[in-house]
Amino acid sequence: MTATNGSTRIEGTRPFDVVALGIVTASILLFIATGSAIGPDIVASWMGHGPGPDRFIVNAFVLNIAIIIFGWSRYRQLSQELVERMKAEADARHLAETDPLTGFLNRRSFHARAEELVAEAHKADRAVAFVMIDLDNFKLVNDYNGHSAGDELLRECAERIARIVPVGSAMSRIGGDEFALAVPFEPGNREQVDRLAETLLTQIGRTARAGTVTVEVTASIGLSRSDKPGIAGRPVSAHAMLEEADVAMYHAKHRGRNSFDWFDPQMGEEMRFRTQFENQIREGMRKREFVPFYERQIDLQTGKLTGFEMLARWKSPTLGLVSPEIFIPIAEDIGAIAELSELVIRQALEDAREWDPSLSLAVNISPMQLRDPWFAQKLLKLLVEANFPPERLEIEITESCLHQNLTQVRSLLTSLKNQGIRVTLDDFGTGYNSLAQLRSLPFDRIKIDRSYVTSVGSDADNAAIVHSLALLGKGLNLPITAEGIETADVLEHLMQYGDLKGQGYLYGQPRPAGQLGEWLSDAALARQGSGESPIALSATSLPVTGEAICAEQAKLEARRA
Structure with a gap:
């Protein structure tokens, strides 16, 4: 039968x-x-x-x-x-x-059918394009709308794919939010596959209904082709082609998502390096190689030290001191950012417990962490373990956090504020949030992004933006912090905008806890009421005016040179 x-x-x-x-x-x-x-x-x-x-x-x-x-x-x-x-x-x-949800082939049967297509194409001097499709941010649909909505979205995407793919192709859902296609085509007509990939991106990216909500999702697509030398003249295996398409798909995702890429051998090398890097991150977490560094935050009008912002650094035995701009995006991609953040925050709380009680500690929170409904409880648990007063802690979140589940973010922030923790909106001015949304969330402070601050003395447009944001903060009764202060000229411009806090390399580069003694002792002396300004206490304490600023600026320029 x-x-x-x-x-x-x-x-x-x-x-x-x-x-x-x-x-x-x-x-x-x-x-x-x-x-x-x-x-x-x-x-x-x-x-x-x-x-x-x-x-x-x-x-x-x-x-x-x-x-x-x-x-x-x-x-x-x-x-x-x-x-x-x-x-x-x-x-x-x-x-x-078959996959019971979409009716497509499953992974095992897809490999068998794809092998048949490759063999048939090889005999007919044709080629097979392998297409790997991954839905971007699909996990958010599940997290915020439930798995039934996610399943409905997968079925809708499958129907859109089926309407586009040429007859005679193999279609598969190989797991989660990943689809795979095997599409025969003429070797000299690669544009046909390019057009197919572009159409897939357009159709998948259309707004869809999932349950009672409207969702938007994009896709990243990787492509590979079978018309390459195999073993002893035989066609290459479908399994190898699918792996190459998978590598190209991840390359497209890391390049910005909602795009497609064809596989080339260099991508394989990049992926192998990235895999090694990911493994090193996990191993570094296990060995406690991620440590907190601290950047001073200064009251611009008085020159007094008000606290520190904690910045994570990776002291890798093979790579040296690695910047967070490099390892944090990868840690977010592999789902390790929450654990990594807890490691450095726990150490920072222990360090800050020994400082003067008037000094605050600011820590950055990843958007990934705010997706965790138990984040507030986890952070409070760290505070209890470290015996650290919540009133001395500030958490900084970026505007990108507000593009996710705004209701959940509001609930988390309210819960933390009820415990005395202060909340700062970081990188203000770089996102697309309305003022009504800004006022609907319980922020205590806004921080102007360094992209505006660093050129405030030479760029009239940026100067106008900073001035407007400072006036906005004053009108909303939200204190302002300016980050990225690197020159005396920038500081001079900022001081005319009223009571601001600031931070940047003009006040010294971030240091580990063991090298904060000088800064902490200067702050302690300033608070003893000696009658002298912080600048007069130490030539290297808080370079706010005069010769100290020039000296610190010269050091900064020398380091950059």
Whole structure:
């Protein structure tokens, strides 16, 4: 039996079918023989011309009729059972080979079908394009709208893909939010596959309904092709092509998402390096190689130290001191950012516990952490373990956090503020949030992004933006912090905007806890009421005015040179 397009066809018979059919056939032959023997006697008896047929033969004839009826009934029953069993086997095979949610092939059956397509294309001097599709940020749909909404979105995406892919292609959902296609094409017509990838991006990126909500999702697509030398003239394996398409897909995702890329060997090297880097990050977390550094935060009008911002650094034994701009995005991609952040925050709380109680500690929170509904409880647990007053802690979140589940973010921030923790909106001015949204969240401070601050003395547009943001903060009763203060000229411009806090390399580069003694002692002396400004206490303490600023600026320029 084979199943084709859902129909069932009998290709042979089973032994019990032959026996039943043989009994019925024999009974029919016997029926004919006995019937021909007693038929004339029965007719003659009815017409009164004879004694009638022999009673024994009549009984045999009637029994023969019963056997025929029973045998035929049994034969039909067995045949029906056979058909139903074969249909059940076909259904079981279909379930084993397809994804129940979308009806596409599953991973195992896709590999088999793709191998067939590659072999057929190889014989016909054609090629097969392998297309790996991954939905961007699909996890957010599940997290914020439930798995039923996620399933509905997957079905909708599958239907859109099926309407686009050429006839004769293989379509598969190979797991989670990943789809794979094998599409035959002419080797000299790569543009056909490019157009297919562009159409897929456009169609998948259309707004979709998932349950009762409207969701938007994009895709990253990787492509590879089978027309390359194989082993001993044989076509390359479908498994290898799918892996190459997967590498290209991740390359497209890391390049900005909602795009597609063709595989090239250099991508393989990059992915191997990235895999090694990811493993080093995990190993570094296990060995406590990630440590907090601290950048001073200064009251610009008084020059007093008000606190420190904690910045994570990776002291790798093989790579040296690694910047967070390098390892944090990767840690977010591999789902390790929450654990990494907890490691450095725990150490920072222990360090800051020894500082003067008037000094605050600011820590950055990843958008990934705010997706965790238990984040507030985890942070409070760290505070309790370190015996650190919540009032001295500030958390800084970026505007990108507000593009996610705003209701959950508001709940988390409110919970933290109720415990005394202060909340700063970091990189203000770089996002697209409305003022109404800004006021709807319980922020205590806004921080102007360094991209505006560093050129405030030379760029009139940036100067106007900084001035406007400072006035906005004053109007909303939200204190302002300016980051990226690197020159005396920038500081001079900022001081005309009123009461601001600031930080930047003009006040010294971030240092580990063991090198904060000088800064902390200067701050302690300033608070003893000596009558002297912090600048007069130490030539290297807080370079806010005069010769100290020039000296610090010269050091900064020398380091950059």
